[in-house]
Amino acid sequence: MKLHCPRLRAVTQLAFRTLFSLIFLAAGAKHLLAPDAIVGRLVEAPGAALVSALASPKLLVVLSGAVLLLGGLALLTGTLTRWAAVALFAVLVPITLTVQVGAAEGMGPLFKNVALLGGLLHWAVEGGGAFSVDAWLSTHPRLRLPLVGAVGVLTVALALPALAARPPAPGASARRGADATERVLFLVQQPPQLKAALATGQQSLAGRGFPAREVEVLVCGPAITSLLAGDVMEARLAEAKQAGIRVVACGLTLTEKGIAPDKLSPSVEVVENGLVEALQRQAEGFRSVEL
Structure with missing residues (x-):
């Protein structure tokens, strides 16, 4: 039997989006509040050599933490949902490839991330739904641009502490x-x-x-x-x-x-x-x- 109820669909979307956002909020908070513990795991990851070649591990941890936290908040509130899902997807892919593929913990964490990527694709296409800030912004389009600017400023503010932790110059170690x-x-x-x-x-x-x-x-x-x-x-x-x-x-x-x-x-x-x-x-x- 097929159920067709717009209000029920809107409620289940809200529940899915809210519960789905919690893992990104928790991960982002841990990256920002306890970066050294995450760096310790990162330097022992299968793709550690590639990560270290790109930038300072601590810088990458804090920057990814800022995206995870802000992306989780955006999903929770349904704010710029599609853009948030794309940003989280872009961060999660390299994390999965460098940390989870070939990890000693087995296949569980890898397939957890694969499932999260599938969920992010859903929100990138679906949008925030009826009970979301996006739905409210659709009736107040003039506020969309200032909101995007505010999100950009907040991202920079969260990342500023990490920007000073640049990799040492050659020969300076x-x-x-x-x-x-x-x-x-x-x-x-x-x-x-x-x-x-x-x-x-x-x-x-x-x-x-x-x-x-x-x-x-x-x-x-x-x-x-x-x-x-x-x-x-x-x-x-x-x-x-x-x-x-x-x-x-x-x-x-x-x-x-x-x-x-x-x-x-x-x-x-x-x-x-x-x-x-x-x-x-x-x-x-x-x-x-x-x-």
Whole structure:
């Protein structure tokens, strides 16, 4: 039986558009509020080399975050819906190709993005529907141009903090790493996060992304098993230590897991209490990033 009810169709469009926008709002907010965590994932992505060749990973993360957030707001309100869908589509395609294709997480995130691309195509063609700002603007066409200008100004305002974080000039990486005053502590709890923290730390010490003169990685929780001698991460731990990263294991977690300290990689140090260690480092002026 085929239902033909314009009002029902308008209501379902509103529900679909509202619920669909939430994933872009959440992703955009995370890109802007916690860019370092996203950068850590980006530098470990299958297409990381291509991303780094284009621009600073942090710049790309913040710019894409601005588009995701504004695009999500536009979908939520039905404002310039078709243009918002096209902009989100343009951002989502490179993210999918560089981060999701061939990712260790499997096919789930890839097909999630494929589904989102299908939804964006729908809104690019369909428009905002009856219950939308677009529908209201159709009766107030003179306000459309000022609204487009306001969206452009807002996009620039969100992106301005990232515009200063340009890639270093050729030959400047070593100098920036030596002159950096920041000290960074990564708090790692899950095994996949350790790899990202080590890679980001090495980049920081080399003066790329967020330059730092000192980097420590504090490991607690399930990630502690990645520090065992003979684990697949042992070579990475040795490489990180050689680069100047101090990797520390929480003694309380070792006791809880029944792991003897001598079972850990020789590249790892042990502290009695990871929480106390983190507090001490923060008191000493370290910037802490919890993954």
